[in-house]
Every structure is written in structure tokens, then in C-alpha cells.
Amino acid sequence: MKIAITGGGGFLGRRLAASLLTRPEVGSVRLVDTSPILEFEGDPRVERARANLLDPGAADSVVADADVVFHLAAVVSGQAEAEFDLGMGVNLDATRLLLEAARAGKRTPRFVFTSSLAVFGPPLPTTVDDGTAVHPRSSYGAQKAIGELLVSDYSRKGYIDGRAVRLPTVCVRPGKPNAAASGFVSGIIREPLNGMTAVCPVPKNLELWLSSPKAAVLNLVHAGMLPGEKLGESRIINLPGITVSVGEMIECLAQAAGPEAAAQITFSEDETVRRIVSSWPARFDITRALGLGFVRDPDFRFLIRHYIETEMPSRQL
Amino acid sequence: MKIAITGGGGFLGRRLAASLLTRPEVGSVRLVDTSPILEFEGDPRVERARANLLDPGAADSVVADADVVFHLAAVVSGQAEAEFDLGMGVNLDATRLLLEAARAGKRTPRFVFTSSLAVFGPPLPTTVDDGTAVHPRSSYGAQKAIGELLVSDYSRKGYIDGRAVRLPTVCVRPGKPNAAASGFVSGIIREPLNGMTAVCPVPKNLELWLSSPKAAVLNLVHAGMLPGEKLGESRIINLPGITVSVGEMIECLAQAAGPEAAAQITFSEDETVRRIVSSWPARFDITRALGLGFVRDPDFRFLIRHYIETEMPSRQL
Numbered sequence: 001m002k003i004a005i006t007g008g009g010g011f012l013g014r015r016l017a018a019s020l021l022t023r024p025e026v027g028s029v030r031l032v033d034t035s036p037i038l039e040f041e042g043d044p045r046v047e048r049a050r051a052n053l054l055d056p057g058a059a060d061s062v063v064a065d066a067d068v069v070f071h072l073a074a075v076v077s078g079q080a081e082a083e084f085d086l087g088m089g090v091n092l093d094a095t096r097l098l099l100e101a102a103r104a105g106k107r108t109p110r111f112v113f114t115s116s117l118a119v120f121g122p123p124l125p126t127t128v129d130d131g132t133a134v135h136p137r138s139s140y141g142a143q144k145a146i147g148e149l150l151v152s153d154y155s156r157k158g159y160i161d162g163r164a165v166r167l168p169t170v171c172v173r174p175g176k177p178n179a180a181a182s183g184f185v186s187g188i189i190r191e192p193l194n195g196m197t198a199v200c201p202v203p204k205n206l207e208l209w210l211s212s213p214k215a216a217v218l219n220l221v222h223a224g225m226l227p228g229e230k231l232g233e234s235r236i237i238n239l240p241g242i243t244v245s246v247g248e249m250i251e252c253l254a255q256a257a258g259p260e261a262a263a264q265i266t267f268s269e270d271e272t273v274r275r276i277v278s279s280w281p282a283r284f285d286i287t288r289a290l291g292l293g294f295v296r297d298p299d300f301r302f303l304i305r306h307y308i309e310t311e312m313p314s315r316q317l
Numbered sequence: 318m319k320i321a322i323t324g325g326g327g328f329l330g331r332r333l334a335a336s337l338l339t340r341p342e343v344g345s346v347r348l349v350d351t352s353p354i355l356e357f358e359g360d361p362r363v364e365r366a367r368a369n370l371l372d373p374g375a376a377d378s379v380v381a382d383a384d385v386v387f388h389l390a391a392v393v394s395g396q397a398e399a400e401f402d403l404g405m406g407v408n409l410d411a412t413r414l415l416l417e418a419a420r421a422g423k424r425t426p427r428f429v430f431t432s433s434l435a436v437f438g439p440p441l442p443t444t445v446d447d448g449t450a451v452h453p454r455s456s457y458g459a460q461k462a463i464g465e466l467l468v469s470d471y472s473r474k475g476y477i478d479g480r481a482v483r484l485p486t487v488c489v490r491p492g493k494p495n496a497a498a499s500g501f502v503s504g505i506i507r508e509p510l511n512g513m514t515a516v517c518p519v520p521k522n523l524e525l526w527l528s529s530p531k532a533a534v535l536n537l538v539h540a541g542m543l544p545g546e547k548l549g550e551s552r553i554i555n556l557p558g559i560t561v562s563v564g565e566m567i568e569c570l571a572q573a574a575g576p577e578a579a580a581q582i583t584f585s586e587d588e589t590v591r592r593i594v595s596s597w598p599a600r601f602d603i604t605r606a607l608g609l610g611f612v613r614d615p616d617f618r619f620l621i622r623h624y625i626e627t628e629m630p631s632r633q634l
Binding site: 145150152 | 447456469
């Protein structure tokens with residue numbers, strides 16, 4: 001099985017590649033990103049390509065002979081809001097170019113499109129289900145919702161065997177904050193665990209819909225391995241997550257790392273961030289996803305423990 | 318008030334222009350179409366332009382100094398299904414070019430986008446409301462749903478003052494059948510009224526969501542005149558219609574024009590047409606639209622009567 005991953009040098013892309021490479025049916029993985037990819041040096045199964053998907057021919061090179069394309073490359077929410085044209089280019093135009101490349105090819109590849117809970121916005125029902133209308137309140141959310149429609153229609157036409165998976169907010173992301181409006185969600189856990197201060201731009205009672213990087217990667221792999229017949233006509237999937245309030249996150253942090261860790265967090269509301277993040281739903285009916293074999297984290301404590309185990313090798317448990 | 322109408326030579330475009338020209342606040346109407354427009358000869362308020370919106374500069378010329386842009390130009394459902402690239406070009410790319418032209422301009426025009434009940438598809442609730450997810454089962458529906466998302470996001474960003482109105486199937490259309498999957502809906506009334514045979518490609522019990530051309534035009538005008546504040550953040554509107562089964566339509570035809578008219582209709586199922594049309598909802602909650610001042614036809618008899626009065630001047634009532 002030949003795999004291609006856009007955004008292959010990113011946080012999820014690298015982990016997805018590593019997970020796929022443990023599977024016997026995966027013969028090769030092509031990682032494509034705008035920045036150089038430093039990982040997987042010397043692995044003969046891995047091809048690393050630096051490319052801008054909007055450049056002529058780039059999308060065709062990505063898709064080429066791939067059996068499964070994972071399209072992870074995206075401009076994140078905060079940046080797509082600040083730089084509208086960039087967001088439209090990467091999140092919409094590049095997706096179309098990939099879909100057209102897949103359509104033009106000889107085979108009908110599986111095409112996993114990473115969508116997001118950000119397609120939703122108010123007015124929201126108590127629990128979002130498969131029949132809930134998207135009302136994006138950010139350009140990122142609108143662009144992801146458009147991608148879902150394209151993936152669905154290209155699948156219906158038989159041009160691809162697509163699946164659009166709506167990821168929860170992934171937490172705890174390691175490293176530096178990115179330009180996502182949800183960047184603080186990882187920051188308020190990661191920074192205190194590393195003895196640093198963090199600013200929380202939303203109130204404590206705000207609820208979030210979260211997934212560990214582990215569950216997110218497992219679910220992406222599963223999305224790529226699932227036969228199309230199991231999905232039928234409905235190619236959009238609300239992935240499992242857990243519902244946690246910011247206050248509960250901070251309580252878990254205090255339990256895991258002591259009150260001094262929690263004390264590193266100060267609150268200073270950021271209206272733009274609060275408006276975007278509070279427009280996202282925190283409660284989903286995930287019956288269909290669980291029935292299809294997608295997995296869910298047990299609780300928020302697991303998300304903290306997973307970060308400490310995988311990203312802080314020297315820290316005591 | 319300066320108006321621009323794409324698809325201005327089409328069935329609804331011409332009637333929309335005529336209706337707008339009766340209003341004192343309308344100073345000029347620019348009609349744009351790919352075919353020559355024969356109407357409005359000699360009316361100094363009307364500019365008629367032949368243009369393909371995908372040509373460089375065409376979208377800018379349309380929008381130019383318009384206060385209200387009505388974007389009616391589209392490739393209809395049956396044709397967009399048969400000619401995928403054409404549908405993507407006209408229904409998606411041309412819409413984007415118009416939105417970009419509006420964004421680039423000095424003013425923030427009202428932008429009325431004609432969407433359709435075709436954005437919906439199964440699984441459907443008993444009654445579609447503002448919270449119902451779109452599940453297009455045609456490329457036309459997918460392209461219209463994408464247009465709605467773009468109009469909503471461009472409005473949220475303040476680039477336009479947009480409104481996307483979901484039109485019911487318009488019946489009775491005069492003239493020749495077009496390539497819409499719903500073409501038979503008018504055909505099974507129009508052809509018998511004119512003493513011709515008609516083939517119905519769907520079963521009698523199929524329900525439809527219909528609007529007369531008169532209600533459709535009145536509602537388009539209203540969409541263009543409504544202040545943006547009344548709409549708030551929610552820029553997508555399910556327009557009023559009436560629910561009628563094919564069997565009820567034929568009964569009304571028999572009442573209006575005698576059993577010999579109804580006898581002109583034969584049934585021969587067309588699987589493609591049936592699949593597309595039966596994926597559309599026939600029952601909507603239109604509380605919001607009525608509250609905003611949009612109007613509804615009284616019943617299907619009115620649709621037949623309206624056709625006879627406006628399109629068959631020599632026929633006895």
C-alpha cells in the first residue's frame with residue numbers, strides 16, 4: 001500500500017507516518033510539506049518532498065500512484081482569519097487541486113481529508129450529530145466545510161474514495177504555540193508542565209471537545225484503512241473526543257503536577273480567540289464513529305499523562 | 318440604487334429585472350448573460366452586457382458600482398451532473414470571482430445568491446429547518462452549498478452584505494424544457510395545457526417543494542431590499558414554498574383544464590432524474606422566512622392559474 005501525506009512534516013503528519021510505517025501492509029510513505037522534513041532519514045520506505053501544493057504539477061506529484069492520500073496540509077484557524085487569501089489558497093484551492101489530481105489519475109485513491117469541529121457554530125443544539133447543519137464562524141471553518149462538500153461530491157461521482165474526518169481540538173500539542181485560535185488549549189497544560197507561565201484567553205467555564213494526539217493519529221490511520229463500503233454515501237465523520245471545561249483541565253493539571261503548575265496560568269480574555277473558540281461545539285453524538293471502529297480517549301487525565309510520557313522523557317511520573 | 322443581475326437573460330433574471338424596474342428606488346439595472354438579451358430594448362435604465370463570468374475582468378465589470386448584485390447565473394442540476402467541470406466553473410468559480418470582485422470594490426454591496434433546495438439530501442428529517450445539515454446528492458447541490466458557505470463567510474468578514482436564498486423548484490416555467498433534473502415538474506403541467514404530451518419520470522406519490530415564478534421573483538426582490546441587520550449572522554434563508562405531490566399536481570391540472578389534459582401525461586421512470594429529485598426535501602419550516610417578510614403561494618391551483626394568466630394570453634380562464 002502506497003501512502004501520501006500532505007502536511008507530512010507537521011505535528012500530526014509525522015506521527016501519522018510513524019504509525020502507518022508500523023503496519024505490514026504499508027509499503028511506502030510519501031511525505032510532502034512546504035518546510036524540509038528532518039525525520040525518517042535513511043528509511044527507504046519514506047520519500048520526503050518539499051512542495052507548495054499550489055505550484056503547477058505539485059498536486060499531481062503528491063497523488064501520483066498513491067493508494068491512500070492523507071490531506072493534512074492546512075492554514076490553521078487564527079492565521080486563516082488574519083490572512084484570508086492564504087487560507088483560501090491552502091485550505092480550499094490546494095484541496096481542489098489534490099482532488100482534481102486524484103480524479104485525473106488511473107486509480108480511485110482513498111482520500112482522507114482532515115476537517116474540524118470548527119465547521120460548526122451557533123446556533124448549536126445541545127449535542128451535535130450527523131444531521132446538524134454547519135454554521136462556520138471562522139474562515140478556517142468555512143474552508144473546511146467546503147472541503148467536506150468537495151470530498152463528498154468527488155466520492156459520490158466515483159473520482160475518489162473519500163472520507164472527511166472532523167477532528168476535535170488536539171491536546172496536548174508539544175512545542176511552540178501555533179497560530180490556531182485553539183493554541184491556548186495545549187498551551188495552558190504544556191507551559192505549566194514545563195515550569196512556564198501561560199495565559200488563558202477564555203473563561204474557565206468554556207467547554208472544549210478534545211482528542212489526544214494518540215487518539216487523533218489512530219483515528220486518521222483507521223480512516224485510511226476503512227473500506228469505503230462501510231461508509232456508504234455519508235463520507236463525513238464526527239470523530240470521537242471528550243468534553244472538558246477549561247476549569248476541569250486546570251484541576252487535572254493540578255492533580256498531575258501540583259497546584260504550583262496550575263498557578264502558572266493567568267486569565268486574560270482575548271475577544272477574537274474567545275469568539276472563535278466559543279462558537280465550536282463541545283458535545284457530539286459519536287455513535288456512528290464508534291460503530292465504525294474509531295477510538296476515544298478515556299478522560300482528560302489521559303491526555304496529560306500521554307503528553308508527559310511521550311514528550312517529557314526526563315519527567316517523573 | 319444600482320442593480321446588477323447575472324443570468325439576467327434567463328427566465329428568472331428577466332422577470333426579476335422587470336419587477337425591480339417598477340420600484341422608484343431602482344435607478345439602473347445591469348443585465349449580464351452569456352446569450353444576447355432581447356428584452357428591455359430602448360430602456361435607458363437598462364444596460365445589457367454579454368459576458369462569460371469566467372473571462373478575465375468580467376466579474377469586476379458586473380459588480381463595478383452596483384449596490385445590489387443578484388447572482389442568478391448557474392448551470393442547472395442535470396447539466397452540472399453530466400458536465401462536472403462546467404458546473405464547477407460556472408456554479409463555483411464564477412461565484413468566487415464575483416465575491417472577490419465585490420470584496421475588491423470600494424463599497425460593500427448586497428449580494429443575493431440563488432441557492433436551492435438541492436443542497437439537501439437524505440437522510441432528511443420530516444421537516445427541514447435552519448439547523449438541518451445539507452447532504453447534497455448532486456454536484457449542483459454541492460456547488461450551491463459551497464456558494465452558501467462562501468457568501469456567509471464573505472459577509473461575516475464584511476466583504477459583502479450577502480444573503481443566500483434557497484429557492485424551491487419553480488413551477489410552471491414557460492418555454493422549452495431545460496436541463497434541470499426538475500424540468501419535468503413544469504413540463505407535466507405546461508405541455509398538457511398546450512395540448513401536448515408529457516412524460517413524468519417519477520412516481521405519483523413523490524412530493525415536491527414548489528414556488529410560482531411570481532413568488533420566486535417577489536422573494537428575490539425582497540432578498541435584495543432587506544437590510545442586512547435584519548438577517549444578523551445567519552445569511553442563508555429557506556424560502557417559502559408549497560408541498561405538493563405529483564399526483565396532486567395532476568389532479569389540479571385536471572380540474573383546471575379537464576381530464577383530457579391530465580390524460581396527456583404518461584409515466585416512464587428515469588432513474589437519474591428520480592434519484593436526484595427524490596433526494597430533495599418537500600417540507601420546510603419557513604417561520605424565519607415568513608417573519609422576514611418573504612411570501613408564499615396560496616396553493617398549487619394558483620401556480621397553474623398564474624401560468625395561464627401570464628403565459629397563455631389567448632386561453633380562456
